[in-house]
Amino acid sequence: MKRNVTLIATAAMGLESIVANEVRNLGYEDVEVDNGRVTFDADVSAIPRLNLWLRTADRVKLQVGKFKALTFDELFEQTKALPWETYIPEDGEFPVVGKSVKSKLYSVPDCQSIVKKAIVERLKQKHGVASWLKESGDFFRVEIAIHKDTALLTIDTSGQGLHKRGYRTGQGEAPLKETLAAALIQLTNWTGDKPFVDPFCGSGTIAIEAALIGQNIAPGFNREFASESWGWIPQSAWDKAFEEAEDLANYDQPLNITGYDIDHRMIEIAQANALEAGLGELVQWKQMQVKDLRPKQENGYLVSNPPYGERIGERKEVETMYRDLGMIMRDNPTWSVYILTSHSDFETIYGQKASKKRKLFNGFIRTDYYQFFGKR
Structure with missing residues (x-):
C-alpha cells in the first residue's frame, strides 16, 4: 500500500x-x-x-x-x-x-x-x-x-550525516565535506569521458566524488542508515533502492581523473580512501607541486579547494601557487578551471577575471567559487 x-x-x-x-x-x-x-x-x-x-x-x-x-x-x-x-x-x-x-x-x-x-x-x-x-x-x-x-x-531518517560516505580512512587538517565536494563538481558540466584534475587534492575528496559521479555510483551505497530497520518502511523498498543503484552504476565507464598534492602523506591517505570507496586504481594519485602541472589532453576540467592562506606566514606561499596555476592554465585555454577559496584577491593573483563566481560556505568560512570556462 x-x-x-x-x-x-x-x-x-x-x-x-x-x-x-x-x-x-x-x-x-x-x-x-x-x-x-x-x-x-x-x-x-x-x-x-x-x-x-x-x-x-x-x-x-x-x-x-x-x-x-x-x-x-x-x-x-x-x-x-x-x-x-x-x-x-x-x-x-x-x-x-x-x-x-x-x-x-x-x-x-x-x-x-x-x-x-x-x-x-x-x-x-x-x-x-x-x-x-x-x-x-x-x-x-x-x-x-x-x-x-x-x-x-x-x-x-539518515542517522550519520550524508557526507559520511564510509570511505574516509584518513584526512588532512581541514578536510572538505564530501557533500560540498560533490556540489563543486555538479556546478560544472564535466562528464566522465573528460579529463579531470585536482592539483591540491589533500585526502582526495574531490577526485573521489568525481569518480563516483563519473560512474554514476550512488554515494550512500556502502553505508547504513537509521531508517533501514524501521518497521513501517517495507524491506522491499530498501531492496529495490539498492537494486536500482546497482543497475544504474556504470562500472565500465573509463575515467581520466588525477589528484596531485605536494605532501606525500596526503597522497597515501587519498589512495587509501579511494580503495575504501571501491574505486581501486580508477583515480591516479601523484605527489607534485602545482608549478609542475602540465595538462596533456584538451578540454579538461580542473576543480580544486586549494589552501586559502588564512594562517600567518602562509599567505605569500599560497599566492605564489595561485599565480603559478594562472600562468599554467593560460597556456591551456581549452581547460575549464573551478577554484574554491576565501582569498578576496584571487582573480587578481590568478591573472584572469572569472567567467562566473558563486558564494558558498566551506564550514563556517565564506568562500567564492571562481569558474573559468575553457574555450571549446
Missing part, C-alpha cells in the same frame, strides 16, 4: 538549489526551496532512494508536523496531537534535539523537554502503555526547530 509523507532534504547554505535539482532528477516534483532545506511530498519508498542517491544534501528528515507556537502549552498540545505512533513503535528510542531562532520560546532545553513529554503521553495513550516506555528498540532522532514562532517537528 502506498503511503505519502512529507520529506525535507537539508542543505548547507548556498547548496539549496543544487539539492533541489537532485531531488527533481530523482523524480520528485512540487519541491519547495527554503533556507537550509528542500521540502516535498513523496511515497515512503523515497526515503531509501534519497538517502542512497543525494550527493549534496546533509540529511533526509521526515516532517511530522509544523505549527505556530507562542506558549509552552501550545507547543505541548500541538505536539501531542501529531500521529507519533505512526512512526515510533512502543519500544522506540527517541531522543529530542532542538534549536530556536527569533522566537518567544527561546529556551531550547525547555522546548526539548516539553516535546519529549508530549510524545511520551501520545505514545503511551496510543500503544496502551500504562507505566513508562522502555525505549530499547529502533532509534528515532526527533528534532524541534522553532523559527519566528513556527515549530517544525521532524524525525531524522
Whole structure:
C-alpha cells in the first residue's frame, strides 16, 4: 500500500538549489526551496532512494508536523496531537534535539523537554502503555526547530550525516565535506569521458566524488542508515533502492581523473580512501607541486579547494601557487578551471577575471567559487 509523507532534504547554505535539482532528477516534483532545506511530498519508498542517491544534501528528515507556537502549552498540545505512533513503535528510542531562532520560546532545553513529554503521553495513550516506555528498540532522532514562532517537528531518517560516505580512512587538517565536494563538481558540466584534475587534492575528496559521479555510483551505497530497520518502511523498498543503484552504476565507464598534492602523506591517505570507496586504481594519485602541472589532453576540467592562506606566514606561499596555476592554465585555454577559496584577491593573483563566481560556505568560512570556462 502506498503511503505519502512529507520529506525535507537539508542543505548547507548556498547548496539549496543544487539539492533541489537532485531531488527533481530523482523524480520528485512540487519541491519547495527554503533556507537550509528542500521540502516535498513523496511515497515512503523515497526515503531509501534519497538517502542512497543525494550527493549534496546533509540529511533526509521526515516532517511530522509544523505549527505556530507562542506558549509552552501550545507547543505541548500541538505536539501531542501529531500521529507519533505512526512512526515510533512502543519500544522506540527517541531522543529530542532542538534549536530556536527569533522566537518567544527561546529556551531550547525547555522546548526539548516539553516535546519529549508530549510524545511520551501520545505514545503511551496510543500503544496502551500504562507505566513508562522502555525505549530499547529502533532509534528515532526527533528534532524541534522553532523559527519566528513556527515549530517544525521532524524525525531524522539518515542517522550519520550524508557526507559520511564510509570511505574516509584518513584526512588532512581541514578536510572538505564530501557533500560540498560533490556540489563543486555538479556546478560544472564535466562528464566522465573528460579529463579531470585536482592539483591540491589533500585526502582526495574531490577526485573521489568525481569518480563516483563519473560512474554514476550512488554515494550512500556502502553505508547504513537509521531508517533501514524501521518497521513501517517495507524491506522491499530498501531492496529495490539498492537494486536500482546497482543497475544504474556504470562500472565500465573509463575515467581520466588525477589528484596531485605536494605532501606525500596526503597522497597515501587519498589512495587509501579511494580503495575504501571501491574505486581501486580508477583515480591516479601523484605527489607534485602545482608549478609542475602540465595538462596533456584538451578540454579538461580542473576543480580544486586549494589552501586559502588564512594562517600567518602562509599567505605569500599560497599566492605564489595561485599565480603559478594562472600562468599554467593560460597556456591551456581549452581547460575549464573551478577554484574554491576565501582569498578576496584571487582573480587578481590568478591573472584572469572569472567567467562566473558563486558564494558558498566551506564550514563556517565564506568562500567564492571562481569558474573559468575553457574555450571549446
